[in-house]
Amino acid sequence: MRPRDLVGLLPLALYLAGFTVVPVASTLALSVSAPGGGITLDHFRRIAGHYQFGEAVVNTVAVAGIGLALELLLGLAAALALIGRPAGRKSLGAIRTPVDWVGTRGLALFTVAVADAWKVTPLVMLILLAGLQAIPGELYEAARTDGASRWRQFAAITLPLLKPALTMALIVRGVDAFRIFALPLALTGRGLPVLSTYAYVEYLEYGNPHTSAASSAILLIMILLAVGTYLKLAGPEEVLR
Amino acid sequence: MRAPTSSMLALLAFWAVGPLYLMLKVSVSPPGEVMTARPTLLPHGLTLEHWRRLLEAGQVLPPLGKSLLTAGLVAAAALLLAAPAAYNLARLPSRWRYGILLGLFLVRMLPEVGIALPVAVVFLRWGLMDSVTGLVLAHLTLVLPVAAWVLTTTFLAIPREVEEAAALDGCSAWQTLWRVTLRLAVPGLTVAGLLAWLFSWEEFLLATYLTLGAKTMPLQVYYYLYQGNWFLTAAAATLMTAPVLLLTGLLQRHLRATSLAGAAR
Numbered sequence: 001m002r003p004r005d006l007v008g009l010l011p012l013a014l015y016l017a018g019f020t021v022v023p024v025a026s027t028l029a030l031s032v033s034a035p036g037g038g039i040t041l042d043h044f045r046r047i048a049g050h051y052q053f054g055e056a057v058v059n060t061v062a063v064a065g066i067g068l069a070l071e072l073l074l075g076l077a078a079a080l081a082l083i084g085r086p087a088g089r090k091s092l093g094a095i096r097t098p099v100d101w102v103g104t105r106g107l108a109l110f111t112v113a114v115a116d117a118w119k120v121t122p123l124v125m126l127i128l129l130a131g132l133q134a135i136p137g138e139l140y141e142a143a144r145t146d147g148a149s150r151w152r153q154f155a156a157i158t159l160p161l162l163k164p165a166l167t168m169a170l171i172v173r174g175v176d177a178f179r180i181f182a183l184p185l186a187l188t189g190r191g192l193p194v195l196s197t198y199a200y201v202e203y204l205e206y207g208n209p210h211t212s213a214a215s216s217a218i219l220l221i222m223i224l225l226a227v228g229t230y231l232k233l234a235g236p237e238e239v240l241r
Numbered sequence: 242m243r244a245p246t247s248s249m250l251a252l253l254a255f256w257a258v259g260p261l262y263l264m265l266k267v268s269v270s271p272p273g274e275v276m277t278a279r280p281t282l283l284p285h286g287l288t289l290e291h292w293r294r295l296l297e298a299g300q301v302l303p304p305l306g307k308s309l310l311t312a313g314l315v316a317a318a319a320l321l322l323a324a325p326a327a328y329n330l331a332r333l334p335s336r337w338r339y340g341i342l343l344g345l346f347l348v349r350m351l352p353e354v355g356i357a358l359p360v361a362v363v364f365l366r367w368g369l370m371d372s373v374t375g376l377v378l379a380h381l382t383l384v385l386p387v388a389a390w391v392l393t394t395t396f397l398a399i400p401r402e403v404e405e406a407a408a409l410d411g412c413s414a415w416q417t418l419w420r421v422t423l424r425l426a427v428p429g430l431t432v433a434g435l436l437a438w439l440f441s442w443e444e445f446l447l448a449t450y451l452t453l454g455a456k457t458m459p460l461q462v463y464y465y466l467y468q469g470n471w472f473l474t475a476a477a478a479t480l481m482t483a484p485v486l487l488l489t490g491l492l493q494r495h496l497r498a499t500s501l502a503g504a505a506r
Contacts, residue, residue, distance in 0.1 A: 182445040
């Protein structure tokens with residue numbers, strides 16, 4: 001490898017180092033730095049005692065969980081329908097009574113998750129579609145010759161061979177769901193704090209960069225745990241195919 | 242196509258288009274038709290009053306202009322920075338490529354709130370709050386990993402033999418790059434540029450941190466929503482959606498599921 005093979009990479013690498021890695025590092029530094037100098041865990045203690053923070057953690061995980069379940073289900077159904085592969089059927093119930101969709105916390109969680117699912121299901125569908133296209137059609141022909149039912153084909157061929165695409169969709173959308181910001185703010189105002197909106201309110205409303213940074217750090221740790229679990233499950237080569 | 246498949250597709254189309262339809266409908270509905278416990282799905286009355294108020298108040302055009310300018314610059318800058326990087330990446334030994342792409346993947350996973358806070362502090366000092374420059378610089382952090390990823394896939398798909406053949410035919414290195422490689426990469430460049438544009442166009446978090454007064458379009462929509470004015474919200478949101486539909490429609494022939502799947506990461 002010659003140096004000129006890397007010249008094109010340099011501006012991008014410098015840019016991302018300067019505007020992404022350095023800011024995140026300084027956020028981490030902010031989250032543990034004491035006002036008078038030195039290192040402290042006071043900011044973490046402070047947000048831990050703040051009931052809104054606990055709520056934000058729970059809400060973040062809940063919205064991600066509900067949203068992901070919906071997105072994967074709908075995205076898979078859509079991708080299967082587009083490619084014409086075997087799948088089950090599902091029915092829709094109709095809603096007849098007027099509902100205040102952000103009235104209670106449970107409903108607000110559900111509404112935000114559904115709105116997020118609406119936004120990103122097409123992306124999940126694209127990831128899964130690419131995965132489905134990679135499954136050779138001969139496998140299904142062979143299964144049909146052996147008399148396998150449509151459900152059996154789905155369970156024995158589609159699901160196992162789709163696992164890499166499914167894990168990919170799960171992790172990428174999962175991390176995005178952890179970082180959700182605009183939807184809870186737009187749909188509920190302050191009604192449904194998540195980690196990102198908590199960090200935002202701490203800084204821009206209460207003017208406390210340290211607690212804001214501390215909650216960003218918690219969010220970063222959650223993301224790293226999710227990514228780490230995924231890399232361990234899938235192996236780095238799988239991610240980058 | 243079998244019946245369950247087409248009904249499933251119809252359901253999906255409804256799921257995808259439904260909210261857009263409601264947004265457009267609210268923006269042209271008389272208030273009495275919407276502000277009720279049981280609003281109807283089909284339009285009855287039709288009014289352009291909300292649109293007139295939106296445009297006459299003059300609050301929406303500056304954000305529209307700012308967002309258009311920002312998104313255009315972000316798309317251009319993303320291609321300028323990511324294309325050379327991706328070209329190099331595609332020609333690197335695969336171990337190196339995987340390592341660097343994994344790094345880009347991890348950078349893309351960092352929480353935006355953690356990026357926005359120090360960037361806002363520094364931009365305040367540099368006088369970049371409210372500026373298009375500051376916003377472009379910030380948006381690029383989100384866009385570059387994705388653009389580099391899409392373009393690496395693009396350049397990987399262009400066989401080296403094509404470049405070697407061009408060289409044998411007497412093309413210089415620059416001519417080969419300009420006339421052969423980049424021409425072949427146009428679909429990928431289009432997808433990467435479009436994605437960068439869309440990212441910037443709808444970006445909300447960084448814009449919130451970096452704005453004191455001069456709002457972008459998403460912030461302006463949020464402002465109407467915060468005021469509780471559904472009709473101005475719907476009209477402004479429709480105005481914001483229009484360029485997206487127009488652009489994706491125009492560029493549709495370049496879009497293929499496979500190239501988008503890489504981008505969806």
